Amino acid sequence: SYELTQPPSVSVSPGQTASITCSGDKLGISYVSWYQQKPGQSPVMVIYQDTSRPSGIRERFSGSTSGNTATLTISGTQTMDEADYYCQAWDISNVSIIFGGGTRLTVL
């Protein structure tokens, strides 16, 4: 079955740039969205349609794609950005929505 692959963890120092990748064979034909989930909370969408940022999401969150890899970039990372991040895409072959396994971002 189709899978989206994310690194299990990423660490970054405060103020630095964090990059979280999401790779999948069919990403080139599907838009990607990204969600932030803090402990005990529901996911929150931070990027949709590869690069669009919802209102209320800080400008330091950005998305990009290249071939079969999507990247979530957090510039000037703050401790409040510590969370799990999930990518999500559309699997046209199976007519289903899929999530990556998630990446735990640690800011230290």
Add this chain to the structure above:
Amino acid sequence: QGQLVQAGVDVKKPGASVKVSCVASGYNLKDFPISWVRQAPGQGLEWMGWIIVYNGNTNYAQKFQGRVTMTTDTITNTAYMELGSLRFDDTAVYYCARQRHDYSNNYYFDSWGQGTLVTVSS
């Protein structure tokens, strides 16, 4: 904008069914499909399926076909997800999410309920 409101907790025995509710507040449930996503303890997000509210059409993930039923009540603006033949590994937080769909290959969730913890225990 609107929000989705879910009840907190439910406990069921193996083999039983659970019906989780999700109330749309501040918008008409008919305006957007609802997806259900679950998250087992310490695990990632798993999509279960969606329901197109205005016509009742559903699309269930293959893993849950035959065991899940998604319905809505447009009078009370409520969506429901019923999962049957519960097993221990169905213990999870079950989220409803408002689904957006732009173009043919762009699906995303712009609003999530707070989740319902379903524990399957004997």
